Amino acid sequence: MALQIAHNNRDGRLGGPSPGLVEVFVLFVNTTNRTVDLYWVCERDRENIYLTLKPFEEVRVNTFSTHSWFFRDYYTGERMHVRSRRIFQPVRVRVPKNPQHPDQLCDVRSQVLIHFPIRSLRENCLWLIARWLIRTSNTPRRVIAGYNIPSTLKQQLLLLLTTIESYSRVASTRRRR
Numbered sequence: 350m351a352l353q354i355a356h357n358n359r360d361g362r363l364g365g366p367s368p369g370l371v372e373v374f375v376l377f378v379n380t381t382n383r384t385v386d387l388y389w390v391c392e393r394d395r396e397n398i399y400l401t402l403k404p405f406e407e408v409r410v411n412t413f414s415t416h417s418w419f420f421r422d423y424y425t426g427e428r429m430h431v432r433s434r435r436i437f438q439p440v441r442v443r444v445p446k447n448p449q450h451p452d453q454l455c456d457v458r459s460q461v462l463i464h465f466p467i468r469s470l471r472e473n474c475l476w477l478i479a480r481w482l483i484r485t486s487n488t489p490r491r492v493i494a495g496y497n498i499p500s501t502l503k504q505q506l507l508l509l510l511t512t513i514e515s516y517s518r519v520a521s522t523r524r525r526r
Contacts, residue, residue, distance in 0.1 A: 371414040373439035374458040378407040381465050384423035386520060389416045398523040402463070409458060412439050420463050425480060426516025430466045437461060475502070479509035 379385045379402040387399040389412065401423055402408060412418070418437040420429040431437040443454040468476070482489035493506050 371441050372456070373412050373414050373441045374456055375410050375412060375439055376407055376458050376460045377402065377410060377418075377463060378460060379404060379463045381429060381463065383429070383465075385429055385463055386421045386423050387418065388421065389418050391416050396523075398520070401524075414439055414441060421516065421520075423520070424517070425476070425483075425513045426520065427476065428466060429463050431461055431463055433464075433467060435466075475505050475509055479506055479513060482506075482510065483513055 377387060382404045384404065385402050387402060387408075388396050389399050390396055391413075396419075399410070399418075400408065416439060418431075418439070419435060420431070420437075421427065422429065428435050440459075442457050442459045444457055445451040446453045446455045479489075482492055486492050489510055490507065493503050493510075496503060496506075
């Protein structure tokens with residue numbers, strides 16, 4: 350991606366909610382085949398759903414260096430990653446405006462690639478089975494109970510079902526606000 354000069358350049362003098370905040374310009378890109386919810390955290394323990402990106406969509410966002418971001422699968426709540434990490438902390442990127450005057454800097458918009466987490470084969474299979482059960486069965490817990498698999502795998506599948514169901518309830522409430 351070529352560097353994009355960020356709009357709203359204010360040479361470090363931000364008018365805003367609090368002095369000393371550093372504005373950061375990012376381009377979030379959903380590189381997955383999943384629909385992804387973007388969340389930002391501006392205060393401790395307060396998650397705010399920002400928007401939802403469809404597969405391979407992107408969005409320009411002006412944020413602050415004090416805001417943390419994370420990303421979840423729209424349907425399951427599974428955490429997606431950026432640079433193999435679950436949390437993205439924005440960092441201001443500045444480059445010289447003119448090569449003749451390297452001391453005159455301007456902000457650039459950095460590309461942030463949201464990607465699928467690296468998982469073991471076991472984790473991958475469990476997520477696939479849990480998602481399939483949610484889509485195809487009215488009684489997924491009963492189906493799991495009938496599987497002839499080790500009890501540890503049954504427990505992990507039940508945990509994933511609970512995670513998916515609770516995320517669906519919480520996220521639908523947040524999306525309605």
